[in-house]
Amino acid sequence: MPDARALAAQVGETMFAGDRASKDFMQMELLSCEPGRATMRMTVREQMLNGHDICHGGLIFTLADSTFAFACNSRNQATVAAGCSIEFLRPGRLGDVLTCEGVEQVLQGRHGIYDMKVCNQRGETVAMFRGKSTQIQGHVIKEAE
Secondary structure (H helix, E strand, O other), X not given: OOOHHHHHHHHHHHHHHHXXXXXXXXXXXXXXXXXXXXXXXXXXXXXXXXXXXXXXXXXXXXXXXXXXXHHHOXXXXXXXEEEEEEEEOOOOOOXXXXXXXXXXXXXXXXXXXXXXXXXOOOOOEEEEEEEEEEEOXXXXXXXXX
């Protein structure tokens, strides 16, 4: 039986391999997946800019939401979002490298609360996201018998 850190890393690798939206479409990178934590990164590209010439808020939300997914599934219990909110604090600009760090705040029964912090390459906070998770049946990777 792998230890919790090794299991979380394996869960992250497995989920990321099949995550076409985050990996292929958004071109995010999964930097780490640990028990109750995850970190992802995304560079703001030309196609991500809105009519104000800044990163579309929905794409910053997607970075935070993807990081949330890895953090709350890190213990290999299939988990989905039950709700979330985001606060945009500063714009993302063309070429910015946005890093999102997600941390579990509480896990009680089938429900968890997670906070995501999105920062640019200068360490400035771009957005804060809070997600509530609910565990469902199943696992990300098949558990050893």
